[in-house]
Amino acid sequence: MIFGSRPDLILIVVVFFALFRDWRMGLELGLIAGLLKDLFAFDLFGVNTLVLALVGFSAGAMNAKLFRESRMTQFILVFALAAISMWSHYFVISFRSKESYLITLSDYLFSSVLPASIYTALVSVPIFARFIVIYNLTDSEDFL
Secondary structure (H helix, E strand, O other): OEOOEOOOHHHHHHHHHHHHOOHHHHHHHHHHHHHHHHHHOOOOOOHHHHHHHHHHHHHHHHHHHOOOOOHHHHHHHHHHHHHHHHHHHHHHHHHHOOOOOOOOHHHHHHHHHHHHHHHHHHHHHHHHHHHHHHOOOOOOOOOO
C-alpha cells in the first residue's frame, strides 16, 4: 500500500485481455470480474459489474487503434481507465446514496484517484510484460 492506495489488479487483468483480445472478451471478463467483486464488496451491488464491464469494453474497442506492446501505451491506458473507473464508481455511489458524501470531488481526486491510478498503472507494466511472455503474444498473433 502506497499513500493509502492499492493497485486494482482485477482492472489490470480485464484491461490486458481486452487489449490483447477484443471488446467481447473485455466485456465478458469485466462482467464476470465485476460480479465477483460485487459479491465480496460492502458496496452498492452492481456498481463494480457495470464499471468493469465498461472498462473491458472500452479497452477492447480501442485495441486495434493502439500499439498494444508499447509500455507507454499500456501505462497511459491503464492509468486513464483506472481513473475513469474510480470516478464512475464515485458518481454512481454518490447519486444512489441518500447521504451526502463528506469528501468533495477534488479531495477524492487528489487523495484517492490520482495515487491509485498511478500505482495501478505502474504495477500494470511488469504484469503486462509477464503476461505477454506467458501467452507468447505479439501484435500479429492470436492466443487462447
